[in-house]
Amino acid sequence: MSGKEIVKSASQLIQKEMISRNYDRITGGKCKVSSTFVPGNLNELLMCFDIANNLPEINAIQNAMRKKSGDMITEAERAGHSEDVCTYVKADIGMMAKGNIAPNGKPFPDPDILLLSYTGCFTFMKWFELLREQYKCPTVMLHVPYAADGTPTKNMRDYIVRQLKEDVIPALEKVSGVKFDIDRLREYLRKSAVAEDDLVWMLESTKHKPSPIDCYFGGVYYMGPIFTAFRGTDEAIEYYRLLRLEIQERIDKGLCAQTPEGDMPEEKYRLVVEGPPNWTSFRDFWQMFYEAGAVVVASSYTKVGGVYDYDGFRHDPDHPLETMADYCLGVYTNRSLPTRVDMLARNLLEYDADGLLINSIKSCNSFSAGQLVMMREIERRTGKPAAFIETDLVDPRYFSAANVKNRLESYFQMIDQKRRAGGSAAFGA
């Protein structure tokens, strides 16, 4: 990794400050705290009860980027968790065993409630069972049916709305002592939709050539506020407004994507990436891309909290509970494989990408199952080359830099070769 100073944009600095402010709120002891997960999270609803939103996967990511997750995972394995268990889970369990210290250096309070709002990842459910055992606190598990046929049905939506009314809201009222006010929810959802418009503008800004941003490595910063504790707030609206201005300025200046080492000098490859990034070697991983002049113009991971661009979803304040149900149902990993194929194939064509790269995660079946089949189908549909690499989320043992680099280099050269393919016919034996 380069020892050079990391270049950060104004929006990145604001984002960092927002995330740390949320940690201060969680650990401040002045409000109730809910643990919940990123995909399909019900932040606006929690805000109606003045409950702070603590996201265990974000904690695992923060610990991984600070190079702390390895020890935490070892700690969890020592406690009996198998090598094959999701490494987010083990990082979380290990963090608890090591004193449950938040990234701001203060101890996490015990959660007042565990709110599971997306069950497409079965591991989430087991994870909360473990936490429930630990904290003995109220636990609400909202069952979100899998959208197996591609489109969620009205029955599915009604089923979720009923659970919200009968289980989730009463539980939150009980824990917080605050009465549910649907107008308050509407107001938050209205704000969500405003920020969501700018978020989608950001996602689509990469259609420009050169792309002003990287929508995978850079994208994970940009999606931070909307997928964590800020959706529905004025701060999120302001953040995405500023981000939009910042990106517009980059487009006006014709700049290539921003990286930790400054603006990429040249955009040589435009990629679509499927799957989460590796967090323990995040910068090294990114470096392999920008050193080759590769920018990610679209990624499924930037839709992991909720999907906005594919079918135009925005939170709808006029149908507050229904819109939350739709949000949960639309989570990327809750979509059927054909839908995911369609999303990625459309991204490849609409963003004029050179190819698809799949980063398959060892310990995440939600993402990884079926990826090879998806890859073949996307290759067939778009005629664009695809490649497959394998890493892990937060377990440093499963990032083999030499192997990943080898595959990436091969892939970039394969794209070069394809580009020259017109002239290759004469190059026979």
Added chain:
Amino acid sequence: MRTFIGIDLGSTTTKALLMDENQAVLGRGITNSRSNYDVAAAVSKQEAKIGARFTLFHQALGSRGGAAQLLSTLERNFRLEQFLAELGRLEETCQAVLDHPRFQEGKPALKESLSAVFRRIENEAPTIYAPGASRKSDFFRDIAGSRFMNLAETVSREAGASFETLLNIYDKSILDVESRVSSDDAVARQFQNGLSRAVRETDGVDIGEAEARTALAKVLGIELEETYVVGTGYGRVRLPFPKEHIRSEILCHGLGAHMMFPGTRTVLDIGGQDTKGIQVDGNGIVTSFQMNDRCAAGCGRYLGYIADEMKIGLHELGPIAMKATKSVRINSTCTVFAGAELRDRLALGETRPDILAGLHRAIMLRAMSILSRSGGVTNEFTFTGGVAKNEAAVKELRQLIRENYGDMTINISPESIYTGALGGASFARRAMVR
């Protein structure tokens, strides 16, 4: 003359291939990678040039009576000269190491032993390179090392020197000797000396000594200009080349296989530490690939480990496995566990050939998984890499391909180990010629 060189820096061996402007392969060279890719690249390149000079000499002699005989005799004698030169360097280095203060105790006995060992190896050398003699390895390190080990034990006992210390001196010296690359002048001398020996050995050849010498001198005088060199393989980033001279081994193997067998659409390469399944189009362009990640079970090193476990040579594995009457099922793809399974099966009374047949099948099952993930086999198929030399591995592969994909053309070139280097040289040529 303008030449184009591809160098494939593998984890076990480094291979170089030299071609001319018309894509004719003139020479190939191989050496052990010795954890020093700079040296390995230089040595393999020099070896490829040596190969090229043999080819050019052959062309100069034409197809006259006895040319082939003269050439093969020259080749053997050239290798003998090369061996003796390196042996001389090794002896010098060993003697120099002896001057170190830590060897002062017992120095005369050690000195005497070293001289005795080297004289004996020197005397044996013509036998090592005699017509029809088989060598387990062609690398100087392996030949000299095994002879040194064998002889030093007896000699040290006789001279009252410590065997351990002698080995220690050898270990220190061989690294140094291996790091030196023969100069073109030294190579030319070895050629000339080799020819003198060859002429003495051959009779009934139409080519006279003077004529042969003139032809050789002419060939040695040809400058083999390194017009463009492309590096590939795991050590490629270590090469002192600019970035555009480096190609991924996946692309090189794809193109190399296409150059050998133009009808190839699928390539399986099993090297020392990775297994690659590659799909190529009609022009040798890679369209898709898969390789092992995180774990190198089932690669060449796996076989090396098994050979070590069984205390036999790597080259003996295949022939022993071919004697199997059945294949013992080995479940573990983990190299270390395979060792445990091996001992377990031996304890249960299974025979070594049957167990080895099972191990070869286990490797190939793993390769089949990578192959199917890369897109499977739909047309002509080429197997490359060091493991393609193993007949038992090939047998299992043929069977599995037939079981899974039906009757397919399966190509295996005797030069398959040079596939990556061939692809590299082709890329090099393309960079300049097109």
